[in-house]
Each structure stands twice: as structure tokens, then as C-alpha cells.
Amino acid sequence: MNPKEQHGNFSPEKDAPKYADLLQCMRCGFCLPTCPTFALTGRERSSPRGRVALARAVAEGTFEFTSAIREEAFFCLDCRACTSACPSGVRAGELMEICRTQAHQQQPQPKWQTACRDMILQKMLTDPKHLERAMLPARLYQKLGLQWLLRNSRILKLGPQWLDKATAMLPPLGQPLRQQLPELTPARGxxxxxxxxxxxxxxxxxxxxxxxxxxxILSHQGFDVLTPPAxxxxxxxxxxxxxxxxxxxxAIHNLELFLALDVDAIVTDCAGCGSALKDYEELLEDQQDTHKLQLFRNKIKDISEFLSETGLRTEELLPIEQAVTYHEPCHLCHAQGISRQPRELIRAIPGIELREMKExxxxxxxxxTxxxxxxxxxxxxLDRKLANIAATDADLLVTANPGCQLQLDxxxxxxxxxxxxxxxxxxxxxxxP
Amino acid sequence: MITKTAIDQLTAKLGSQNVFHQPEDLLTLGYDATPQLAGSPDVVVYPTCSDEVQYALQLARDNDLPVTPRGSGTGLSGGSIPAEGGMVICLNRMKRILEIDEENLTASVEAGVVTLDLFNTVAAKGLFYPPDPGSQKISTLGGNVMEDAGGLRGLKYGVTRDYVMALRCILADGSELATGGKSVKDVAGYAFKDLLVGSEGTLGIITEITLKLIPPPQAKRTLLAYFADIRNAGDAVSQIIAAKIIPSTMEIMDRATINCVEDYSKIGLPRQIAALLLIEVDGHPALVAEEAAAIEQILARARATEVQVAKDEIAAAKLAEARRTALSALARVSPTTLLEDATVPRSMLAETFTLIDQLTQKYQLQVGTFGHAGDGNLHPTVLCDERNTDEMHRAHAFYDQLYEQVLAWGGTVSGEHGIGLAKKDYLARQIGSGGIAVMKRIKSAFDPTGMLNPGKILSTNKNRT
Known part of the structure; x- marks a missing residue:
């Protein structure tokens, strides 16, 4: 961190919001009508403007990093709707992500929680093999009919509420795709x-x-697809x-791995991943060569962004005679500014009717989480979203991010x-075809 | 300071979800959109009906707490900042549209209804509520009335005041005052309603408003004119009015503003030009066509380098939307954005631009200017850094000198943002000590102890014990 940076009561050892980024907010309130948590509580401190003001007070040393500020940092959905709405270019969602870093430093949680969090974040999620092994019990649980048994016996209602919800959300699990995809899927046509x-x-x-x-689809559209297993x-x-x-x-691992490949683009179908990959540029700005970061950043494409840029070959597409509505993932429309492209792809399918939902x-x-x-x-x-979906009376609800899909399904x-x-x-x- | 007993009483009456006193809430309800100003209340309440407003006021009076009303906190002169602490009454949770009377063409609303929500609701019934302040997506009608908010349509349709037919408010003594009604004509005694509009919460707290609605124009056309010299744009405005054409909107943006707006909205505004005018004419289709053609000719004569006509309503709406973001977009450039609200008779527009230019040079500042050119209402905005004290001094000197000349030309120190905390000194210069004395007498007639929004418009009269 820049030693000249004003930290105030932010811990200088961890990432802290940059003071200039906090000053950027001129408190016009344009973010307020776009914030789901402000809509829920009507409480200014749960709004982007309020959260930035709190962070600014910490940076100016007039406020401690209190437990209420910690709560607001985590209560933020990080949906970035406020970023889209902010004419001044304030990124309240990202600032709250950074405040969460501070939260762990400044407000230590019980040991078992920290250990559990570190195990998941630093051990399991950093190695796909560990993660796949960790999912085995869940697969078995479904395969052996335990899920049906447990859900119907209502035993899960005795545990923490989130566990019940999490197990109910799980789609049928199969073999992880990483173990199945060939390293090269050749182009067709x-x-x-x-x-x-x-x-x-x-x-x-x-x-x-x-x-x-x-x-x-990528292969059918005429692209060789490399999927590096590492x-x-x-x-x-x-x-x-x-x-x-x-x-x-x-980020450094993925950056090196993918830049070593001779490819036109790095495509993902997960809005959350796409957004994070595009953030590498800023995350690594102090550690990596700017040119290299830009090169990587420019190659990252969401699938809809990529197909829209390269032009979808539509001549062989089969008709689908159904009405669909489209839910925009926050990390696609707000974090990456991709709104038009998915709709273009939907409309390119013959026979389909796209019915826009409200909001x-x-x-x-x-x-x-x-x-x-x-x-x-x-x-x-969710209820607000479901009401808007129901009003369209569409047959299918299309989205483009696994988190949204789990929740909406x-x-x-x-x-x-x-x-x-x-x-x-x-x-x-x-x-x- | 507020006592624990008082907080308990408020909580018992209003419910714990409507009473806040945690430091994090107090911090975030101590500001509005005015740069560099903030206060800190002792308690914040969210009444849900007029009775609760009455109760809160009564309790404030008994506990000698100053009271500041607040809507969404988007004001630009510090009107909703609790300058002397005490109680903030947030009216956002009183947000019912009570009635839309299609026979009398009125809408009755609670004070916390959001401006755009009313616009949309009446539009669905084929009616039109014209005042459209920049923050209409979140500003409340109560706040609009308190500040007498303007907007982009002021030139033809007027400002909030022109639409207020009746008000209900709670006075400092806890009594309710209802003034005005649905009658088109009303000359019964003093016009309290007109006194309350724009009173910035210093005379009473508005709980309910009846607003005039009108039929919407049948057709609209939006033009965009580019200029190589901003003074030509100023002349064009005067010439359009002199040709006896009153557009519904006539907005101006200078180069700095255009670039910031384009950075945010990416609608393809040219970055090199010195200024643009956004002009909208509306009304009967035949008249609209005629006026648009006449305006195009005038623009060409006034040396516009290019004139474009928006191809459809969506394109026109995008332009207006982009214009609304001007102030916030300017905030991209620098940490601090100081905004003013100087308003001159329209014929002085070109001179005003020259003056702004000279003062910008003189004080070595970065200034973006935009505003409601048709109203002579400009927002010269200094883009600065509050950590740089020298720059801040220069910025204030810039405004001092600008206002001196604006007043000499017969202009006003505030077209639509109000006086609040930010412009009290300028007000005295405009209306003189005699004017201030009368205002003080009016204030003490309504609020003898000075508990309502103290420190706003007028300096505090410490009558409170």
C-alpha cells in the first residue's frame, strides 16, 4: 500500500479503500433507488451512499471500524447496481469488498469460524482436486437417496437454516466437468x-x-477450444x-497459465468468474507489468460478449418455439456492462419470443453466500424478482450465472x-445442431 | 443531547424500526448532497403518519431539541443538514399517493412520495406533473416543496411552486395548519401556502401536499445544437425567446461538462465543441413542427456549428437523462465539486458566460458550467480538492465576485437550490438588512423559539432556552 495514503482507522497492513476513491462520492443519492438493501431497510447506512460515508469517516479517523460498519460491509450484496447508476464513478461494491478485508483484521471472529473460513478459501477453493473430493459426499448423499430421506424427514430443519436451504438448492450432481473435458475441442465447419x-x-x-x-457452441461456431486442466x-x-x-x-497462476496459450480470447460462461478475471488488472497493478495485465484483461470475454463481437453464425440454428424472459446477472450487467449481448443471442434463435421482465x-x-x-x-x-418473472408468463427463464441459476431455480x-x-x-x- | 427517556418515549410511540440513534445512523443522516457540510443529529425518527410527526415535534419541544426535516437528502444548499444537532425527522416512510382527482386534475400525496413515482403514476392516467429536478428518481415531493425545486422544464412549465395547490403541515407549537385547496382560485387571506413553499423547513413540517396536474403535450421534438463559442449559445437562447418561442427545455452544457457526461453515459456527444444546447419543444404537433423549424433557423444564424434532431423519443429521453447526470458526472474529475446556482435575466446570459470565463482565468480554477439556459439559471461548478486550502480560498473568491455581478444585473443568488446553510451571506447581500429583518419577523411568528431547522436561510435567533 502507498505509505502516503490516508488510512485513518483502517489497518495499514491489509487492503484498505483508497481515500481518493471515497472522496469521489458527492452524495447526490442517484444510487439510492438502485440498491436492493436500501430498498429492504430504507436505512441510509444500508445504502451505497451511506456505506461510502461510513468508510470515509473511518479513513478520516473520525470513526472506528465498528461492528456496525462491518455488518454493512457484509450486508452489501456487491451487486454493483450502484456502480451502474453512479455518474461520479464511485464503486461502492468494490469498496465494501475491500472493507471486508479490514473486517477480518479489525474484528476477529471466533477461532473455529476463522479456521473454517481459511480452510475453505485457502485450501479447498485453491485446488480443484480438493474441491472435487469435498463434493463427493454431496454426490453420494444425492445418489443414495439420502437427500430425499433427509428432506422428507425434516431432520434438516433441526440444523442451521442455511444448511437446509443450501442442500435444497443443490442441483443433481454428476461427474465434475473438469475431469471430462478434453484439452482441445476442435472447431467444426x-x-x-x-x-x-x-x-x-x-x-x-x-x-x-x-x-x-x-x-x-464455441466449437460449432468455428473455434478451437482449449481447456487447460491446470x-x-x-x-x-x-x-x-x-x-x-x-x-x-x-490470479497470478491463471494469468501465467492462460497468457502462455496462443489464443484469441479467454471465454467464460460464468458472470462471476468473468467479473473477477477482469478485476485482475486492478488487483495486480502493483505486482505485475501493466502491458501484461492489459493483454489478459482484453482477452477475457463472457460467452455472450464473445459471440456478439465475433458474430453468431445463425444459418444452422434450430427453431425454439417458446417465450423466454431474461434475468441479468449483476456481475454481467453491472460489473461488466454486458446487457445488450445476451438479448441479441436470444433473439437470434428462430421462433423464440423474448419477453422483457420489469427490473x-x-x-x-x-x-x-x-x-x-x-x-x-x-x-x-427473491420474491420481488419472482413476481416480475411471473408477470411475464414466459415458459423459460434465461440467465447467465450459476449463482443466479441456483437461487432462481x-x-x-x-x-x-x-x-x-x-x-x-x-x-x-x-x-x- | 437527548435523554434516554426521550428516546424510549419515541420508540414506544413510533416503534424501534422508526427511531435510530446509533452513531452509524447519525453519521449517515447528517449530510445531504451539499459539499463539505454535515451535521450530526442526536436522534432520527421516521414517522409513518401525521400524528407521529406531531408527537415527535411535541417531544422535541419538551426536550428543547432543534428539529430538521429530511427527505432523501439530495438537496444542494444544506437544507436537511441538522446544523445544530437535535432531531432529524425523515419523511420517506410517509409515501402514499392518497388520491388522483381526475375531475379537478389534482394529486394528493404524503410528503415522502418520490417525485418520479408521482410522475409515472399520473402519466399512467394520461396526466402530467411537470417539475423534474435533476434528482427526481429519488427526491421527495416534500423536499421539492420545501426547496421549491425547479428542473429541466421550468422555462415553459414553471417550478414546484406553480403546482402546489394545498399543503398540510405541522407547526412548531404542534398544531396542524391546512392551507389552500383544490379550487383554482383562492384569495382568502394571507397566502400561507406560498410562504411555506421554499421555506426550507424553517416554518413548519409538511406532511401532505395537493399538486396541480395538467394534460401532457401531444407531441415533442428534441434538438441538439453545437457551438464553437459558448457565448454564441447564450445569444441563441436570447434570440429564440425574442422570436416568441418558449421551448419546454433549453439546457446548456460547456465542454468540461460534455466530456464528463460522455464519460459516464457514452451517448456519443462530441468532445471538442465549446458548448451544446439541448432544446425541447412540445405541444400540438403542428405547432411543434413549426417551432422546431424556426428554432433550427435561429440556431444556424446564431452560428451553431451543427444542429441535430433526436430521431425518436428514446433518443430524446437519453439526452435529457444524460443532462440530468451533469453535476454528478462532473464529480468524476476532482474530489470536491462546488456548485452554485446563479440566475440572471436571460438577456444577460452571454455576458455571464464571459464573466465566468474571466473569473476562471483570474482565480486559476477548473470550472464546468451547465444549467437551465432558458431560465438564465446556471450552475458554474468548481472542480477542486477540499484538501487544498489555497484552491478552496480561490474558489470562494470566484463565487463572491460572480455573485456581486449577478446581483448587479438584477439576478438572484439562488434559482432553485435554496439558501440553506450554504448561501446565507449571499442572501443578505441580495435582499438587504431590511429584507432579512422582515424574514426574521415571519420566522418568529411561525416558530417563536426557533426550533425548526435552525441556522437555515437566516442565522440562528437563539430564543431557545
């Missing part, structure tokens, strides 16, 4: 280029079939939990609604 595929952890473990479709987690969960140091380690870019209440930590609040955010089932939730590439996959 006239070859247009060569891309690397960044396989997200959740996609590999829980939505293997979706990412399989992504690779198939790739690691993008580091998004660590950013979200305030462990920026581990993200940096993962398509309003968070679904999943937000990494937020939905488990703030169960009741998450339900309220679960929410729709619980609410007894008719829509089937599918990832954008699953939809495109259906239309791809």
Missing part, C-alpha cells in the same frame, strides 16, 4: 479462431452440462469474503411457479 475456456468451479461441479454446451478458481469467492491476498495468488437487472438475492447468510432478506429480494420450485430456469448457453445449445 469453417474455422474462425482459437479460444481458451475458463471453467468456473460451480459450473464444473454443479452445471457440467451447461458448460459442456458452451464448449460445444486452471484454478478465479478467486471471486475470496474477493467476496475479503481475502484479496488469496485471489492475487490465484431485469435487479439482483435475485443470491450474491455468493449472501443468500445463505441473510436468509430472510434474500427471500424478500430453487425459488421457482419453492413458489410452485411454472418457469424452467436455464443458462443462456443451454438455450443456445438446444438450438445448435
Amino acid at each position: 469453417k474455422k474462425r479462431g482459437r479460444v481458451a475456456f475458463f471453467l468456473g468451479c460451480v459450473m464444473s461441479l454443479m452445471y457440467a452440462e451447461v458448460s459442456q454446451q458452451t464448449v460445444r 486452471q484454478k478458481c478465479c478467486g471471486a469467492p475470496h474477493l467476496s469474503e475479503g481475502d484479496r491476498q488469496t485471489t492475487r495468488q490465484l 431485469a437487472s435487479w439482483c435475485c438475492g443470491s450474491a455468493a 449472501w443468500g445463505l447468510k441473510f436468509d430472510a432478506a434474500s427471500q424478500q429480494v 430453487w425459488g421457482i420450485r419453492e413458489a410452485g411457479m411454472a418457469q424452467k430456469v436455464i443458462h443462456l448457453t443451454e438455450l443456445l445449445g438446444r438450438a445448435t
Whole structure:
């Protein structure tokens, strides 16, 4: 950290918000109507403007980093809707991510919690093999019918609430995709280029079939697809939990690995991963060569961004005679500014009718582990979304991020609604011969 | 300081979800959008009905607490900052639209209704509520009335005051005052309503408002004119008005503003030009076409380098939306954004731009200017850094000198932002000691102990014990 930086009561040993970034907020309040947590509480301190003001007071030394500030840092969904709305360029979500780093330094939690967190973030999530092994019990649990048994016996209701919700959210688990995908999936038809595929952890473990479709579409569109098996987690969960140091380690690994490949683009179908990968540039600015960081940043493409830029070959697409509505993942529309492209792809499928829902870019209440930590609040955010989905009366709900998909799929089932939730590439996959 | 008993009483009456006194809440309810100003209340309450406002005021009086009303805190003169601590009454949770009367063309609302929510609700019924301050997406109507907010449509449609038909408010003594009504004409005694509009919470706390609605214009056309010299743009404005055309909107942005707005909105504004005018005409389709054609001719004569017509309503709405972000977008450039609200008779626009230019040079500052050119209402904005004391001195000297001339031209120190804390000294220069004395007498007639929003508009009269 820059020694001249004003820390105030932020701990100088950890990442701290830059004072200039905090001063950037001129308190106009344009963020207020876009913030889901402010909509829930109507309380200024739970708004982007309020959170930035609190962080500024800590940086100016007029406030301690209190437990209430810690709470607000974690209560922020990090949905970045305020970033889209802010004409002054304040990034309250990122500032809160950074404050979470401080939270662990300044407000130590019980030992078992810290140990558990470190085990998950620093051991399991940093090595895909560990993560895959850790998921084995969950797969067995489903395979042996234990899930059905436990859910119906209501034993889970005795445990913590989040555990019950988490197990109910799990989709049917199969073999992780990382173990199945060949290192090279060759292009079909006239070859247009060569891309690397960044396989997200959740996609590999829980939505293997979706990412399989992504690779198939890329190949059908004329691209060689390289999937390096040595790739690691993008580091998004660590950013979200305030462990920026581990993200940096993962970032350096992925950066070196992918830049060594001779590819036109690095494509992902996970909005959360895409956003984190694009953040490497800023995360590593003090450690890595600028040119190298820019090169990497410019190659990272969400699948819809990539297909829209290269132009979708539509001549062979099969018709799908269904009405769909599209939920914009926060980390796609707000964090990456990708809003138009997914809609273009949907409309490119013959026969399909895209019905816009109200507030398509309003968070679904999943937000990494937020939905488990703030169960009741998450339900309220979800209910608002479900009402907007129901109003469209569409057959399918399309989205483009596994976190949203888990939450919406679960929410729709619980609410007894008719829509089937599918990832954008699953939809495109259906239309791809 | 507030006692624990008082907090307990408030909590018992309003509910714990509507009473806050944690330091984190007090910090975040001590500011509005005015740079460099903040206060710290002792307690914040969110009444949900007029009775609760009455109760809170009564309790404040019994405990000798000053009271500051607050909406969404988007004001630009410090009106909702609790300058002397005490109690902040947030009216955001009183947000019911009580009635839309289509026979009398009125809407009755609670004070916390968001401006744009009312606009949308009446638009769905084929009606129009014109005042549209920059912060309309979140500003409350109560706040709009208290500050007499303007907006982009002021030129043709007027400002908030022109739409207020009736008000209900709670006075300092705890009594309720209802003034005005749905009648188009009303000359019964003193016009309290007009006194309360723009009173910035110093005379009473507004709980309910009845607003005038009008039928929307049938057609609109939006033009965008670029200029190589901002003074030409100023002349164009005067010439359009002289041609007896009253556009609904006539907004100006200078180069600095254009660049900041373009950085944020990316709608393709040219970055090299010195100024642009955003002009909207509305009304009967035939008249709109005629006026737009006449304006195009005037613009060409006034040496506009290019004139564009927005191709459809979406494109037009994008332009207006982009203009609304001007102030916040300027905040990208520097840590501190000082904004003023100088307003001159329209015929003096070109001179005002020259003056701003000269003063910018003289005081070595970075200034972005935008505003409601058609109203002569400009927002010269100094982009500075509050950590640089020398620069801050120069910025204040800049405004001092600017206002001196604005007043000499018969202008005003505030077109639409209010006096609040920020412009008290300038007010005295404008209306003189005689004016201030009358204002003080009015203030003490409404609020003898000076408990309502002390320190705003007028310096505190320490009548409180």
C-alpha cells in the first residue's frame, strides 16, 4: 500500500479503500433507488451512499471500524447496481469488498469460524482436486437417496437454516466437468479462431452440462477450444469474503497459465468468474507489468460478449418455439456492462419470443453466500424478482450465472411457479445442431 | 443531547424500526448532497403518519431539541443538514399517493412520495406533473416543496411552486395548519401556502401536499445544437425567446461538462465543441413542427456549428437523462465539486458566460458550467480538492465576485437550490438588512423559539432556552 495514503482507522497492513476513491462520492443519492438493501431497510447506512460515508469517516479517523460498519460491509450484496447508476464513478461494491478485508483484521471472529473460513478459501477453493473430493459426499448423499430421506424427514430443519436451504438448492450432481473435458475441442465447419475456456468451479461441479454446451457452441461456431486442466478458481469467492491476498495468488497462476496459450480470447460462461478475471488488472497493478495485465484483461470475454463481437453464425440454428424472459446477472450487467449481448443471442434463435421482465437487472438475492447468510432478506429480494418473472408468463427463464441459476431455480420450485430456469448457453445449445 | 427517556418515549410511540440513534445512523443522516457540510443529529425518527410527526415535534419541544426535516437528502444548499444537532425527522416512510382527482386534475400525496413515482403514476392516467429536478428518481415531493425545486422544464412549465395547490403541515407549537385547496382560485387571506413553499423547513413540517396536474403535450421534438463559442449559445437562447418561442427545455452544457457526461453515459456527444444546447419543444404537433423549424433557423444564424434532431423519443429521453447526470458526472474529475446556482435575466446570459470565463482565468480554477439556459439559471461548478486550502480560498473568491455581478444585473443568488446553510451571506447581500429583518419577523411568528431547522436561510435567533 502507498505509505502516503490516508488510512485513518483502517489497518495499514491489509487492503484498505483508497481515500481518493471515497472522496469521489458527492452524495447526490442517484444510487439510492438502485440498491436492493436500501430498498429492504430504507436505512441510509444500508445504502451505497451511506456505506461510502461510513468508510470515509473511518479513513478520516473520525470513526472506528465498528461492528456496525462491518455488518454493512457484509450486508452489501456487491451487486454493483450502484456502480451502474453512479455518474461520479464511485464503486461502492468494490469498496465494501475491500472493507471486508479490514473486517477480518479489525474484528476477529471466533477461532473455529476463522479456521473454517481459511480452510475453505485457502485450501479447498485453491485446488480443484480438493474441491472435487469435498463434493463427493454431496454426490453420494444425492445418489443414495439420502437427500430425499433427509428432506422428507425434516431432520434438516433441526440444523442451521442455511444448511437446509443450501442442500435444497443443490442441483443433481454428476461427474465434475473438469475431469471430462478434453484439452482441445476442435472447431467444426469453417474455422474462425482459437479460444481458451475458463471453467468456473460451480459450473464444473454443479452445471457440467451447461458448460459442456458452451464448449460445444464455441466449437460449432468455428473455434478451437482449449481447456487447460491446470486452471484454478478465479478467486471471486475470496474477493467476496475479503481475502484479496488469496485471489492475487490465484490470479497470478491463471494469468501465467492462460497468457502462455496462443489464443484469441479467454471465454467464460460464468458472470462471476468473468467479473473477477477482469478485476485482475486492478488487483495486480502493483505486482505485475501493466502491458501484461492489459493483454489478459482484453482477452477475457463472457460467452455472450464473445459471440456478439465475433458474430453468431445463425444459418444452422434450430427453431425454439417458446417465450423466454431474461434475468441479468449483476456481475454481467453491472460489473461488466454486458446487457445488450445476451438479448441479441436470444433473439437470434428462430421462433423464440423474448419477453422483457420489469427490473431485469435487479439482483435475485443470491450474491455468493449472501443468500445463505441473510436468509430472510434474500427471500424478500427473491420474491420481488419472482413476481416480475411471473408477470411475464414466459415458459423459460434465461440467465447467465450459476449463482443466479441456483437461487432462481430453487425459488421457482419453492413458489410452485411454472418457469424452467436455464443458462443462456443451454438455450443456445438446444438450438445448435 | 437527548435523554434516554426521550428516546424510549419515541420508540414506544413510533416503534424501534422508526427511531435510530446509533452513531452509524447519525453519521449517515447528517449530510445531504451539499459539499463539505454535515451535521450530526442526536436522534432520527421516521414517522409513518401525521400524528407521529406531531408527537415527535411535541417531544422535541419538551426536550428543547432543534428539529430538521429530511427527505432523501439530495438537496444542494444544506437544507436537511441538522446544523445544530437535535432531531432529524425523515419523511420517506410517509409515501402514499392518497388520491388522483381526475375531475379537478389534482394529486394528493404524503410528503415522502418520490417525485418520479408521482410522475409515472399520473402519466399512467394520461396526466402530467411537470417539475423534474435533476434528482427526481429519488427526491421527495416534500423536499421539492420545501426547496421549491425547479428542473429541466421550468422555462415553459414553471417550478414546484406553480403546482402546489394545498399543503398540510405541522407547526412548531404542534398544531396542524391546512392551507389552500383544490379550487383554482383562492384569495382568502394571507397566502400561507406560498410562504411555506421554499421555506426550507424553517416554518413548519409538511406532511401532505395537493399538486396541480395538467394534460401532457401531444407531441415533442428534441434538438441538439453545437457551438464553437459558448457565448454564441447564450445569444441563441436570447434570440429564440425574442422570436416568441418558449421551448419546454433549453439546457446548456460547456465542454468540461460534455466530456464528463460522455464519460459516464457514452451517448456519443462530441468532445471538442465549446458548448451544446439541448432544446425541447412540445405541444400540438403542428405547432411543434413549426417551432422546431424556426428554432433550427435561429440556431444556424446564431452560428451553431451543427444542429441535430433526436430521431425518436428514446433518443430524446437519453439526452435529457444524460443532462440530468451533469453535476454528478462532473464529480468524476476532482474530489470536491462546488456548485452554485446563479440566475440572471436571460438577456444577460452571454455576458455571464464571459464573466465566468474571466473569473476562471483570474482565480486559476477548473470550472464546468451547465444549467437551465432558458431560465438564465446556471450552475458554474468548481472542480477542486477540499484538501487544498489555497484552491478552496480561490474558489470562494470566484463565487463572491460572480455573485456581486449577478446581483448587479438584477439576478438572484439562488434559482432553485435554496439558501440553506450554504448561501446565507449571499442572501443578505441580495435582499438587504431590511429584507432579512422582515424574514426574521415571519420566522418568529411561525416558530417563536426557533426550533425548526435552525441556522437555515437566516442565522440562528437563539430564543431557545
